[in-house]
Amino acid sequence: MEMSDELLLAEKYDTPLYVTDAGKIRERYGKLKGAFDRIYYSCKANTNIAILKMLRKEGSFADAVSVGEVLACLRAGFPEDRIMFTGTGVRNDELAFLAEKGVMINIDSCSELERLCNLAKKPLSLSFRLNPGVGAGHSEKTITGNKNSKFGMEEEALKRAVNMAMQKGHEIKALHCHIGSGILSEEPFIRAAEILENTASSFKEQISFEFLDVGGGFGVPYKEDERELDIPSLANALCRIIKEPIAIEPGRYVVADSTVLLTRVNTIKSNGGRNFAQVDAGFNTLIRPAMYGSYHKVRLVGDSIGRRKKLYDIVGPLCESGDFLALDREMPELREGDLLAIENAGAYGYSMSSNYNSRPKAAEVMIEDGRDRLIRERESYEDLFSKEVL
Numbered sequence: 149m150e151m152s153d154e155l156l157l158a159e160k161y162d163t164p165l166y167v168t169d170a171g172k173i174r175e176r177y178g179k180l181k182g183a184f185d186r187i188y189y190s191c192k193a194n195t196n197i198a199i200l201k202m203l204r205k206e207g208s209f210a211d212a213v214s215v216g217e218v219l220a221c222l223r224a225g226f227p228e229d230r231i232m233f234t235g236t237g238v239r240n241d242e243l244a245f246l247a248e249k250g251v252m253i254n255i256d257s258c259s260e261l262e263r264l265c266n267l268a269k270k271p272l273s274l275s276f277r278l279n280p281g282v283g284a285g286h287s288e289k290t291i292t293g294n295k296n297s298k299f300g301m302e303e304e305a306l307k308r309a310v311n312m313a314m315q316k317g318h319e320i321k322a323l324h325c326h327i328g329s330g331i332l333s334e335e336p337f338i339r340a341a342e343i344l345e346n347t348a349s350s351f352k353e354q355i356s357f358e359f360l361d362v363g364g365g366f367g368v369p370y371k372e373d374e375r376e377l378d379i380p381s382l383a384n385a386l387c388r389i390i391k392e393p394i395a396i397e398p399g400r401y402v403v404a405d406s407t408v409l410l411t412r413v414n415t416i417k418s419n420g421g422r423n424f425a426q427v428d429a430g431f432n433t434l435i436r437p438a439m440y441g442s443y444h445k446v447r448l449v450g451d452s453i454g455r456r457k458k459l460y461d462i463v464g465p466l467c468e469s470g471d472f473l474a475l476d477r478e479m480p481e482l483r484e485g486d487l488l489a490i491e492n493a494g495a496y497g498y499s500m501s502s503n504y505n506s507r508p509k510a511a512e513v514m515i516e517d518g519r520d521r522l523i524r525e526r527e528s529y530e531d532l533f534s535k536e537v538l
């Protein structure tokens with residue numbers, strides 16, 4: 149996308165605005181498709197239905213973690229048998245919905261399976277989530293595979309669950325683990341795959357799994373000095389360990405770099421020797437910097453000729469001191485009215501946004517074949533109050 153396009157898009161749709169390049173998603177998906185047997189796009193990273201539709205057409209399966217995400221996938225046209233549900237702490241009414249729909253359910257606990265068996269009226273299609281005791285991720289908060297995390301089952305509990313499912317006559321399709329999010333080295337994936345394969349082979353007399361699912365967590369570089377994961381090399385390493393077909397559940401890898409968040413500077417001020425550029429996107433629009441301390445590249449859109457470099461805290465409009473997009477960032481001298489592009493905003497951007505401080509959520513635009521189209525309207529103030537009971 150040209151910078152001039154970004155200026156025009158900001159004029160046309162206003163800011164803050166998520167702008168997604170469809171071609172980049174196809175390119176990323178293509179890299180994975182060539183390397184693994186089955187891809188469940190983990191839609192929590194970005195649930196926009198236009199994006200889901202596009203990935204369905206590319207041949208992707210979908211991984212959903214809530215009834216809402218299952219409904220989004222169904223709306224995007226995914227058939228039930230191409231959706232896997234990987235929830236945790238799932239309620240009985242949610243289990244009843246999933247059983248009735250017939251999506252594959254990735255069992256997270258013996259309790260979940262018992263409750264599911266009691267309410268299911270037909271045989272279920274099941275996968276089982278192992279807690280491999282191996283965790284990794286870009287932040288403590290995104291590590292899920294470590295021993296003391298709430299996710300999955302230790303081997304003994306998993307064996308009890310599998311035996312229970314067999315006795316009840318349900319279809320056992322897969323074993324699964326997901327160790328965390330934002331991982332840029334092969335080593336933790338390899339360790340987890342060894343444990344997953346060991347567990348699978350302990351069932352070899354009883355079950356032949358359709359596939360083993362090594363989860364998502366494939367990281368992307370956010371900083372200049374971070375290196376891309378080598379997908380063919382990782383896939384080869386995993387193939388050497390796992391005998392069954394391999395499924396993955398990537399979210400971030402597919403969508404992160406497809407999207408920029410456009411936001412406009414409305415106030416320049418300084419306090420205590422710090423320069424603040426205040427923009428119209430805060431952690432209500434992109435929570436990653438405030439929540440995980442994540443780094444996103446920030447680019448001035450348009451001409452920076454003649455502007456000397458200065459350090460800025462790029463902060464939002466929320467009434468919280470923790471409301472920032474970037475700290476101590478060297479930028480060309482910023483002016484009120486400047487447009488900034490926050491890079492790599494496609495994963496866990498809109499999907500983690502909120503209405504905090506009673507602010508309507510941003511709009512989303514997709515660029516495809518050189519054309520822009522709105523894929524989610526900006527919320528209105530009316531939308532904010534539409535569920536209030538007066």
Ligand SMILES: Cc1ncc(COP(=O)(O)O)c(C=O)c1O
Pocket residue numbers: 190192193211234292326328329330363364365366397398399400401495
């Ligand atoms: C079970 C499961 N699968 C897949 C993912 C996707 O992770 P990522 O976006 O890092 O690929 C997550 C995210 O935390 C997850 O919890």
